[in-house]
Amino acid sequence: MIVVTGGSGKAGRACMADLMEHGYDVVSVDVAKPTDLDVPHTVADVTDFGQTMAALAGIDERTSDVTGVVHLAAIPAPGLAPNHVTFATNTVSTYNVFEAARRLGIRNVVWASSETVLGLPFDVPPPYVPVDEEYPGRPESAYSLSKLLGEQMAEQFCRWEPEMKIIGLRLSNVMLPDDYARFPGFQDDPALRKWNLWGYIDARDAAQAIRLALESEITGAEVFVIANADTVMQAPNDKLLDAVFPDVPRRRDVGVHDTLLAIDKARRVLGYEPRYGWREER
Numbered sequence: 001m002i003v004v005t006g007g008s009g010k011a012g013r014a015c016m017a018d019l020m021e022h023g024y025d026v027v028s029v030d031v032a033k034p035t036d037l038d039v040p041h042t043v044a045d046v047t048d049f050g051q052t053m054a055a056l057a058g059i060d061e062r063t064s065d066v067t068g069v070v071h072l073a074a075i076p077a078p079g080l081a082p083n084h085v086t087f088a089t090n091t092v093s094t095y096n097v098f099e100a101a102r103r104l105g106i107r108n109v110v111w112a113s114s115e116t117v118l119g120l121p122f123d124v125p126p127p128y129v130p131v132d133e134e135y136p137g138r139p140e141s142a143y144s145l146s147k148l149l150g151e152q153m154a155e156q157f158c159r160w161e162p163e164m165k166i167i168g169l170r171l172s173n174v175m176l177p178d179d180y181a182r183f184p185g186f187q188d189d190p191a192l193r194k195w196n197l198w199g200y201i202d203a204r205d206a207a208q209a210i211r212l213a214l215e216s217e218i219t220g221a222e223v224f225v226i227a228n229a230d231t232v233m234q235a236p237n238d239k240l241l242d243a244v245f246p247d248v249p250r251r252r253d254v255g256v257h258d259t260l261l262a263i264d265k266a267r268r269v270l271g272y273e274p275r276y277g278w279r280e281e282r
């Protein structure tokens with residue numbers, strides 16, 4: 001059975017639907033009420049270690065034999081709560097999930113880091129494009145700092161427990177199909193979405209990445225940038241970069257609409273291949 005924290009959320013619902021479609025037993029853990037999906041739901045606050053331990057241990061026979069955890073519960077962006085609340089919520093909940101998993105012998109953990117650790121909103125330009133996992137984190141907000149600390153905690157937990165796998169997915173901006181109606185409004189101003197290099201991730205492709213990460217046989221702490229294969233823009237990349245980041249080195253040729261949030265590592269290591277895209281859905 002796979003426990004999904006934050007199961008009531010945008011990514012959590014898509015993740016649970018995808019896991020169920022692929023034959024997994026899933027249980028949702030969230031402070032909020034359940035979704036419309038037919039999954040057992042446990043109301044628990046993962047900032048509380050006791051509740052996290054109890055939820056991951058399995059509340060009763062409905063939620064026993066937990067073999068993996070997908071940790072998505074968080075305050076999911078800067079500015080939604082006072083910074084210290086975002087920092088404390090996200091840092092402590094991630095610690096609690098890692099520690100509860102470790103104590104319970106659950107070695108398979110996938111969690112949502114964030115594209116923000118790449119240096120969003122790029123008021124300081126990125127070191128190069130496409131951005132990837134190869135340069136040190138550059139958090140610019142308490143939210144992003146909480147995610148970077150989660151990545152660093154994962155490394156230490158995996159040093160303590162070399163058999164553990166803790167995969168952090170640096171998700172881009174999560175979109176549901178209805179969100180694509182907003183995309184025409186992005187087109188006139190290249191600066192409007194420069195904050196994440198014009199990237200996005202369809203919740204269903206995020207779910208695919210989560211499932212592939214759960215199924216991956218690697219051990220240790222790893223991070224992957226997870227975005228869709230294209231940008232949110234009709235304008236070609238060269239034109240966007242000339243307008244907004246003229247001095248940022250372009251490390252390689254990219255296709256006119258190819259993502260500037262490199263997903264090469266996820267493709268290579270996880271076998272991730274995005275299936276959705278706003279151009280087809282409109």
Ligand SMILES: NC(=O)c1ccc[n+]([C@@H]2O[C@H](COP(=O)([O-])OP(=O)(O)OC[C@H]3O[C@@H](n4cnc5c(N)ncnc54)[C@H](O)[C@@H]3O)[C@@H](O)[C@H]2O)c1
Pocket residue numbers: 005006007008009010011012029030031032044045046047071072073074075076077089093112113114115170171172173174175
């Ligand atoms: N939405 C994005 O664009 C985006 C981008 C990158 C990373 N992420 C990360 O992905 C994850 C999921 O994001 P989302 O967009 O689905 O957010 P969301 O707000 O839709 O879902 C988060 C869920 O977590 C729950 N939650 C919050 N605090 C909790 C707690 N203490 N205990 C239990 N449940 C709690 C909420 O009730 C909510 O249902 C988050 O970790 C977020 O930081 C999101």
